[in-house]
Amino acid sequence: MVKLWRPLTAALVLVTLLGLAATVLSRVYSGPLLTRLLLGAAIASVGISLATRRLPSWLVAPLSVLGLTAYTAFALQVAARHAELPGGLAEVTLDAARNGVPRLLTAMIPVQAAPDTVLVPLVATWLAGLACAEVTLRTGRVLLGYLPPVLLYGGALYVVGPNADPALWPTTAFIAAAALGLVLPGRRGATPSGPAAGTLGTGKLPTAVRLRLAAGTAAGLVAVVAAGVLVGPYVAGQVAGRPVDPRRYVQPPQVESLDESPLIRISGWALHPDQVLLELRSETTGRTDNTPTGPEAPATDTDGTADRPAADAGAGNDPAADTAAERDTAAQAAGQPAAAPVRLRLAVLSDYDGVTWQVGGTYRNAGRVLPPAEPAPGAILRTVRQEITIAGLNGRLLPAVATPQQVSGSRVAYDAQTGTLIRPEGLTPGLRYEVLSTAERPDPGLLGVADVPSGAEHTRVLQVADGTPQRLRELAEQLAADNGAPYARAVAIEDFLAEHYREVADAPSGHAYPNLEFFLFGGRDMGGQRGTSEQFAAAFAVLGRLAGLPTRVVVGFDSSTGDGPVRAGDAHAWPEVLFDEVGWVAFDPMPRDDRQPRPVEEDFRPKPEKPSPPPEEAQPSISPSSPAPEVPEAVAAAPERATAFWPVIVALVVFLLGVPPAVVLFLRSRLRRRRLTVGSAPQRIAGAWREATDALRLAGHPAPDHHSATEIAEAAAALWPTATGADRGSGSGSGPSLHELAELVNQAAFAPGTAHDAQAQRAAQLAHEFTSAMRAARPRWRRLLWSLHPGPLYWR
Incomplete structure (x- = not known):
C-alpha cells in the first residue's frame, strides 16, 4: 500500500502542475472546453506512465503515442462539433495540423476552442506529461521531472502575453504544488553504494561523506543566493512591465487585392445587374413596438443606422416601400412573418489616399461566437438571422448584416473595429453559412445635438x-x-x-x-x-x-x-x-x-455683383455744339508712352518680388512633405529630425555636427528660455521638448526593424510642434522671413 501511495501522490502533483498550465492558457479562450481537454491529456499521459512503470522504458513511449493519437482524434472531434465546423475528421485534423500555430497566434481573443486552436496545446501537454512522469516515476528525480511542466507553464504565459490579467493565484498554486512534491520522499528500494554502504545500520556517516555533503550544501546555498542577488532585481523589475505579445510576429489573414478596394466593383456589377451573387434567407426578431411613426420616424435600416427622418429622406415617396408594406400586411394577415428589407455589409473602407478608398481592417481568426459590441445609448436593437449561400461572389469578404455575433458553417476572420468578416480560404460557389447579427438603430433624437469626435x-x-x-x-x-x-x-x-x-x-x-x-x-x-x-x-x-x-x-x-x-x-x-x-x-x-x-x-457658381453707375459730378459737361479743345501733339503722346512703360516696370517688380519667394515656398513645402510622408518609418523619423534641426538653425542655434541626438535635445531644452525670452536662470524652459523625438531617432537608427508607422506619425507631429513653437518665438519680421529662407533646401 505504501509503495502504491508514493507514485500516486507524485503523479497527482504532476497532473496538478500540468492542469495549472492549462488554466493559465485558458484565460484567453472562451468557455471551459480547452481546460477540460488539456486536463484530460495531462491525466491520460501521466496515467499511462504510472500504469506502465514496471515495463521496460523503451515500451512506454510507443504506448503513450498510441494513447496520444486516440485522445487527439477524440478531442478534435469534440472541438469541431463545439465550433460547428463542416467536414470529416480527417479533413479537420489535416487543416489543424497545417495551420495550428499561425491560427493560434492570429486568433481573436477570446479564442474559441476549435481544432486548429486546440491541437498544439493538447500535444504539448501530452508530451510534457509523458516526459515529467517518466523522469519522476521511473528514476525518482523529482526536481528534474519538473522541467517539462515549468517549460509548459512558461510557454502558456508567453502565448497569453498582455491579453489577460496577471496569473497570480495559478503561479502561487504552481509553486505550492511543486514544493509539496519535493517534500515527499523519493523512490524507495535504492541501495546506497560506496563508503556509506557499510554504515547504514550504525546511523553514522564517515567524516569524508559528511564533509562532502556539507560542502555540496554550502555550494548550493551560495549558488542560490548568488542567483537571487543577480537575477532578483531583473525579475522584480519585470513584474510591473508589459509582457511581449507574440501575435505581433505573425501576420494575420489579409484580404486579396480584389478586396482591397471593392468600391471599384460597383460599376462592373451595375453593368451586369442580373448576375446572381448569393442566395439569402433572413429572419428578423426582437423588433420594438415603440418605434416612432409618422413624419418624424427615422428611416429604418437593417444595417443598424437611422439615415434621416422619413419625410426629409423621401422614404414615403418610394413605391417599393409601399409594395413592401403591402406584402408585410398580407403576410401578417396570413399568420406568416413579414418580409423586411435587409442590408448586407461587405466591406468598410476607412483609408483614402486621393486615389482609392481601401479596406484598412486587421482581421483575426475567430470562432463561432464573436466578441459582443457595445450598443450606443438609447439605440434600438434587433436580432437578424441570415442564411447565406454563395453563388457568383468571389474574393474573401463575407457579406453579413452588421453587427455579426455568431457565425456557423464557415471558418472566418473578424475585424472588431468595422464589424466585417472574411473567409481566409476564399469564397467558393455553394458555400453556405449562417450569421446571427444585432442590428442597431441609434436614437434619432440624439443626432441633432450630437458632436463628432476628434483627436x-x-x-x-x-x-x-x-x-x-x-x-x-x-x-x-x-x-x-x-x-x-x-x-x-x-x-x-x-x-x-x-x-x-x-x-x-x-x-x-x-x-x-x-x-x-x-x-x-x-x-x-x-x-x-x-x-x-x-x-x-x-x-x-x-x-x-x-x-x-x-x-x-x-x-x-x-x-x-x-x-x-x-x-x-x-x-x-x-x-x-x-x-x-x-x-x-x-x-x-x-x-x-x-x-x-x-x-x-x-x-x-458665385453670383455676379451689380456694377454701380459713376457719380454724376464726375461726368464732364460738354456741349454737342462746342468744338473739342486742341491738344499739342507732343503733350498727347507723352501719356501714351508713360502708360506703355509703367506696366512693364510693375510686372518686373512683381515678378522679382513674387516668383522667387513662391518658388522657395513651393520647394520647402515639397521637401517637408517628402521628409514626413515618403519612405519607410525610419526614413520618415529621420526626416522629422531634420525638420527640427532646420528649425534650430533658422532660429540662430544650429546643432553641432558632432553632437548626438540626445545632446542636441538637451541643448535645445537649455536654449528654449532664450528663444522665448524667458529668464535664463530658470533652467530648461516650458516649451516643446526634443527628447521624445530624439528617442525615436535613436531607435530608428540603431533598431530600424522596430520602427513602425505610428512612431513615424508621432515624430512628424513632434517636429511640427517644435518648429511652430520656435517660429512663434521669433520677432514678427523674422517670422515672415522664416518660411522664405532657402537654407533648408541646400543645408546638409
Whole structure:
C-alpha cells in the first residue's frame, strides 16, 4: 500500500502542475472546453506512465503515442462539433495540423476552442506529461521531472502575453504544488553504494561523506543566493512591465487585392445587374413596438443606422416601400412573418489616399461566437438571422448584416473595429453559412445635438489626402457655412448630392480626386454630374472630411425582401459619419426619385455683383455744339508712352518680388512633405529630425555636427528660455521638448526593424510642434522671413 501511495501522490502533483498550465492558457479562450481537454491529456499521459512503470522504458513511449493519437482524434472531434465546423475528421485534423500555430497566434481573443486552436496545446501537454512522469516515476528525480511542466507553464504565459490579467493565484498554486512534491520522499528500494554502504545500520556517516555533503550544501546555498542577488532585481523589475505579445510576429489573414478596394466593383456589377451573387434567407426578431411613426420616424435600416427622418429622406415617396408594406400586411394577415428589407455589409473602407478608398481592417481568426459590441445609448436593437449561400461572389469578404455575433458553417476572420468578416480560404460557389447579427438603430433624437469626435485616435477617419482640388474645398466650405451642427452639415452634403446629380449604371468607375472633380463640376454634355453609388458615396465622404466630419465608405448589398437571390444590381455603396454617443450613422446621398436634377451652377457658381453707375459730378459737361479743345501733339503722346512703360516696370517688380519667394515656398513645402510622408518609418523619423534641426538653425542655434541626438535635445531644452525670452536662470524652459523625438531617432537608427508607422506619425507631429513653437518665438519680421529662407533646401 505504501509503495502504491508514493507514485500516486507524485503523479497527482504532476497532473496538478500540468492542469495549472492549462488554466493559465485558458484565460484567453472562451468557455471551459480547452481546460477540460488539456486536463484530460495531462491525466491520460501521466496515467499511462504510472500504469506502465514496471515495463521496460523503451515500451512506454510507443504506448503513450498510441494513447496520444486516440485522445487527439477524440478531442478534435469534440472541438469541431463545439465550433460547428463542416467536414470529416480527417479533413479537420489535416487543416489543424497545417495551420495550428499561425491560427493560434492570429486568433481573436477570446479564442474559441476549435481544432486548429486546440491541437498544439493538447500535444504539448501530452508530451510534457509523458516526459515529467517518466523522469519522476521511473528514476525518482523529482526536481528534474519538473522541467517539462515549468517549460509548459512558461510557454502558456508567453502565448497569453498582455491579453489577460496577471496569473497570480495559478503561479502561487504552481509553486505550492511543486514544493509539496519535493517534500515527499523519493523512490524507495535504492541501495546506497560506496563508503556509506557499510554504515547504514550504525546511523553514522564517515567524516569524508559528511564533509562532502556539507560542502555540496554550502555550494548550493551560495549558488542560490548568488542567483537571487543577480537575477532578483531583473525579475522584480519585470513584474510591473508589459509582457511581449507574440501575435505581433505573425501576420494575420489579409484580404486579396480584389478586396482591397471593392468600391471599384460597383460599376462592373451595375453593368451586369442580373448576375446572381448569393442566395439569402433572413429572419428578423426582437423588433420594438415603440418605434416612432409618422413624419418624424427615422428611416429604418437593417444595417443598424437611422439615415434621416422619413419625410426629409423621401422614404414615403418610394413605391417599393409601399409594395413592401403591402406584402408585410398580407403576410401578417396570413399568420406568416413579414418580409423586411435587409442590408448586407461587405466591406468598410476607412483609408483614402486621393486615389482609392481601401479596406484598412486587421482581421483575426475567430470562432463561432464573436466578441459582443457595445450598443450606443438609447439605440434600438434587433436580432437578424441570415442564411447565406454563395453563388457568383468571389474574393474573401463575407457579406453579413452588421453587427455579426455568431457565425456557423464557415471558418472566418473578424475585424472588431468595422464589424466585417472574411473567409481566409476564399469564397467558393455553394458555400453556405449562417450569421446571427444585432442590428442597431441609434436614437434619432440624439443626432441633432450630437458632436463628432476628434483627436489622434480618429485621425484615420478625419484625414484628407494631399492634392485636394480647390473647388472641392470651396464646395465643402459653402455647404458647411450655414450649418454649424455636425448632423446639419452631413444633411446639407446629402441633400446637395441628391438634388443635383443623376444615378446611371454606365458611368465609368473611379473615385480619385480628378474623377470626383469631374463628377461634381463636369459638364453634363461631357458626361459629368452623373455616376453610380461609387461616386455618390466617395464624394460625400471626401466633402464630409473637408467639412470636419469623420467619414468612411461602406460597400454592401440591399435586399428589398430579405429572401431570395441577391443580384449584382443590388450592390450599393453608402457613406457613414461617426457621432459621439451615437456611433456610425449611414447617409443616403442618392437621388430620391426620377425628377430632373437641378444644375449645379445655380448653387455653386458665385453670383455676379451689380456694377454701380459713376457719380454724376464726375461726368464732364460738354456741349454737342462746342468744338473739342486742341491738344499739342507732343503733350498727347507723352501719356501714351508713360502708360506703355509703367506696366512693364510693375510686372518686373512683381515678378522679382513674387516668383522667387513662391518658388522657395513651393520647394520647402515639397521637401517637408517628402521628409514626413515618403519612405519607410525610419526614413520618415529621420526626416522629422531634420525638420527640427532646420528649425534650430533658422532660429540662430544650429546643432553641432558632432553632437548626438540626445545632446542636441538637451541643448535645445537649455536654449528654449532664450528663444522665448524667458529668464535664463530658470533652467530648461516650458516649451516643446526634443527628447521624445530624439528617442525615436535613436531607435530608428540603431533598431530600424522596430520602427513602425505610428512612431513615424508621432515624430512628424513632434517636429511640427517644435518648429511652430520656435517660429512663434521669433520677432514678427523674422517670422515672415522664416518660411522664405532657402537654407533648408541646400543645408546638409
